[in-house]
Amino acid sequence: MIAEVWKCLTPALADVLSRVRAEAGAVVDLGAGSGRGVRVICDALPQAPVLAVEPSAAMRAVLLARVHEDGELRERVTVIPGDCVSVDWPDGVRAVVALNMIGHLPPEQRRALWARAARHLAPGGLLVLNVSPPFVPVEVERVRMARVIIGELEYEGWASARPTGADEITWRMEYGVLRQGRPLAGTSVEYRWWVAAEEALAAEVAEAGLVLHRVGDPELGLCVVERVEEMSTPVG
Structure with a gap:
């Protein structure tokens, strides 16, 4: 049912990943779901190993089926049960993809995510996420x-x-x-x-020594998080 959303997300995510300056390291896909993003990551960053993290057993079943039916994905993608709090990341991560999942994290876990990204991202690496309304508690x-x-x-x-x-x-x-x-x-x-507005997320990210900025089509809500001194020219 999320296929229609990925028609727009696919080219936008591919564009962001194509601009990653880190030349080596794994890609961590947090909340990988059924694996639609995994295919985009593998196409955009050839040869990069991918850690696909998904807590839902039902989603992992679909994700594993998607990976298993593709010989290239079988060699590059490791499906890990767990979430962004419980799963260890390798050092020198090239990129982190966290689409459609930031709202699942309470504020203290979001801050832990930013701190982990600051520790584990390789020079020139980045974290890409999306933010979407509502930004305040409403019906x-x-x-x-x-x-x-x-x-x-x-x-x-x-x-x-x-x-x-x-x-x-x-x-x-x-x-x-x-x-x-x-x-x-x-x-x-x-x-x-x-819920959290973009300004609140930017303030949290700054506490970890990182910077958040929008990229691409504003309607998609894509944002990139990277080190302040490595901030790239915004995409699109």
């Missing part, structure tokens, strides 16, 4: 986020959110399977999401 009315038809079945995803704290909301995601308009199956899940 988000229920809306269909995706609809996919596969064979005779229709798959739908709906999203809504409610404020549940001073800097957090709780998302409710509902998924349904229909055949000729009749529901066959459905499930829902709720999870906490910590």
Whole structure:
């Protein structure tokens, strides 16, 4: 259901990664999900080993299937169960990709992520993330986020959110399977999401001796984090 989003993210992420000045080192993909970003990373940075970190067993199953069916990915990609807090990074990381996952981290874990990036990024390395609304705790009315038809079945995803704290909301995601308009199956899940405006994230990053700046199409919300003295010319 996230395929439509990746139509725009794919070229934008590839462009950012093509400008990484570090010439060696692994790439860490945090919250790798089903592996759409892994393919982009491997194409943009040939020969770079990739550590694909994903805490969800269901997502890892799809990710492993995607990696296994491609001979090149099998040689370069290591799928690791865990999250950005529990998994060790190698020294001299060439790049860190953290797309669609920063909101999963409470403020103290975000600060730990920035500190880890400051310690482990190779000279000329960077961390790329995206930020998206809401940036303050607000009610988000229920809306269909995706609809996919596969064979005779229709798959739908709906999203809504409610404020549940001073800097957090709780998302409710509902998924349904229909055949000729009749529901066959459905499930829902709720999870906490910590909101933060770009200015707040930039202040946190600065505490770790790093700088955050926007890149590319503003609607995608892509940002790059790197050392202040290594700050590159913004992309796009």
